[in-house]
Amino acid sequence: MQLELLEKLKPITEEERAILDGCKDVRKELYTSKPGFIIDSEKMLEKGKLIDIRPHTRFIHFPAHRHNYVEIIYMCSGSTTHIINGHTTVKLETGDILFLNQNTTQEILPAAEDDIAVNFMVLPEFFDRAFLMMEDESVLHDFLLGTLKGESGLVDYLHFQVRDELPIQNLVENLIYSLVTGQKSSRNINQTTMGLLFILLQNQSDKINKNDPAQHEQNLIFTALKYIEDNYRTGTLEELSTLTGRPDYYISKLIKKHAGHTFKMLLQIKRLNQAAFLLTTTKLPVENIITLVGYDNTSYFHRIFKEHFHMTPLAYRRSQS
Numbered sequence: 001m002q003l004e005l006l007e008k009l010k011p012i013t014e015e016e017r018a019i020l021d022g023c024k025d026v027r028k029e030l031y032t033s034k035p036g037f038i039i040d041s042e043k044m045l046e047k048g049k050l051i052d053i054r055p056h057t058r059f060i061h062f063p064a065h066r067h068n069y070v071e072i073i074y075m076c077s078g079s080t081t082h083i084i085n086g087h088t089t090v091k092l093e094t095g096d097i098l099f100l101n102q103n104t105t106q107e108i109l110p111a112a113e114d115d116i117a118v119n120f121m122v123l124p125e126f127f128d129r130a131f132l133m134m135e136d137e138s139v140l141h142d143f144l145l146g147t148l149k150g151e152s153g154l155v156d157y158l159h160f161q162v163r164d165e166l167p168i169q170n171l172v173e174n175l176i177y178s179l180v181t182g183q184k185s186s187r188n189i190n191q192t193t194m195g196l197l198f199i200l201l202q203n204q205s206d207k208i209n210k211n212d213p214a215q216h217e218q219n220l221i222f223t224a225l226k227y228i229e230d231n232y233r234t235g236t237l238e239e240l241s242t243l244t245g246r247p248d249y250y251i252s253k254l255i256k257k258h259a260g261h262t263f264k265m266l267l268q269i270k271r272l273n274q275a276a277f278l279l280t281t282t283k284l285p286v287e288n289i290i291t292l293v294g295y296d297n298t299s300y301f302h303r304i305f306k307e308h309f310h311m312t313p314l315a316y317r318r319s320q321s
Contacts (some may be wrong), residue, residue, distance in 0.1 A: 001173060003137075003167075005076075005173060005176060006116065006200070009116050009118060009176075009180075010113075010116055010141070012113075013055070015030065016057060016059055019057075019058075019059045020059060023060075024060075026060060026063060031043055031065075036249055037063065037064065037065040038066045038067065038068055039065055039066070039069075040068060041069040041117070041121065041123060044069075044121045045069075045121055050120050050123045050125060050126035051120060051121065051123070051126050051190055052120075053179045053304070054120070054121070055117070055118060056080065056108070056111060056116075056118070056190070058112065058113060058115060058116075059110060059111070059113075060110055061108070062108040064083075064105050065106060065107070066102070066103070066104065067100065067102060067107070067121070070099070070101060070102065070122045071100045071120065071121060071122070072097065072099050072100075072120035073097070073098040073117055073119055074118045074120070074172050075093060075094050075095060075096045075116065076116040076117060076176075077114055077115070078094065078114045078115030079091055079092060079093050080108060080117055081108070082098065082106055082107070082108050082109075082155055083106070083107045083108075084104060084105070084106055084156060085104060085105050086105060086107075090157065090159050092159070095163025095164070096159065096161055096162070096163060097119070097159075097162060097172065097201075098158070099160075100156070100157050100214045102155070103156065103267075105158055114311050125305075126191065127194065128191075129194075130194040130195040130198045131195075131198070133195030133196070133198070134198055134202060135200055137179065142278040156211075158208055159208070159209045160173065160201060160204060162201070162207055165204065168197065168201065171193055175190060175193045175197070176199060178190055205223075205225060205229075206226060208222050209222075217254060217258070220244060220246065220251070221259065224240060224244075224254075224255055224263070225259070225266075227243065228266050228270050232267055233292075235293035237251065237263045237264075240263070243298055251263070269308075271294050271295065272293075272304065272308050274292075275289050275290070275293045275301075275305065275313070276309065278293070279313055279317040279320070280316075280317065280320040286313045286314065289313070
């Protein structure tokens with residue numbers, strides 16, 4: 001992280017000074033006025049704001065809590081240790097990003113002075129533009145969307161180990177800078193930056209929770225979804241089975257359980273979405289597009305395209321133009 005920006009985040013806060021002076025417990029009244037320890041967006045965000053940031057409180061054990069908003073944690077320097085849902089330990093190193101949905105319980109072990117993390121506090125509607133910017137409506141896109149809105153039963157958190165991905169680091173730092181300095185038209189800037197960040201993170205599914213053996217099923221799902229993204233033209237369940245070292249019936253059952261569709265249907269959805277993208281962004285003949293997305297039966301493609309989009313490919317192209 002740029003030294004100038006890090007210096008803005010590093011100073012000891014009034015809350016941290018009280019801790020260093022002997023306060024042994026987190027002052028819950030700073031975070032919520034409701035029963036239980038659910039950190040409240042009304043306490044953390046000014047009225048009308050959809051996103052804001054605050055440095056993580058250091059020097060103290062932060063007890064188990066939830067949020068009634070989406071929290072994104074970016075590790076600016078050093079490291080922090082998080083316990084998710086009382087049993088899963090996640091260690092954030094410099095450059096890591098952690099997404100927590102609204103159903104997740106989190107506690108945080110004490111951080112030292114140089115362990116500087118930024119907490120993004122985000123209302124779900126802030127992400128609307130970000131997901132619209134992800135033109136390629138992938139199954140991973142839908143999966144992440146459900147996660148952030150708390151609709152997924154499989155994923156409680158997303159730990160992106162992307163410290164070596166310079167474009168991602170730059171976007172996160174730009175977002176932090178915008179929020180720290182309060183730039184004019186910041187909502188447009190911040191939502192667009194978040195959209196660009198999501199587009200890049202969408203291609204990093206192989207770096208989600210990759211060192212967490214407790215997330216075996218989740219990691220296998222991400223592997224399957226990434227496989228479909230990269231191999232939708234020729235991919236097969238048998239090849240995915242060989243790639244993961246798991247029986248095809250096991251993978252098929254897991255995909256259906258957590259993604260809501262069979263492998264074959266997910267492959268078809270990806271192909272049809274890609275065909276729709278090519279119809280609206282190129283002037284390629286429909287026959288060429290059919291071949292490019294992996295079909296060799298023209299009549300079959302026309303039938304399933306119409307079932308999915310409720311119009312023919314040519315009608316779809318005209319409607320989008």
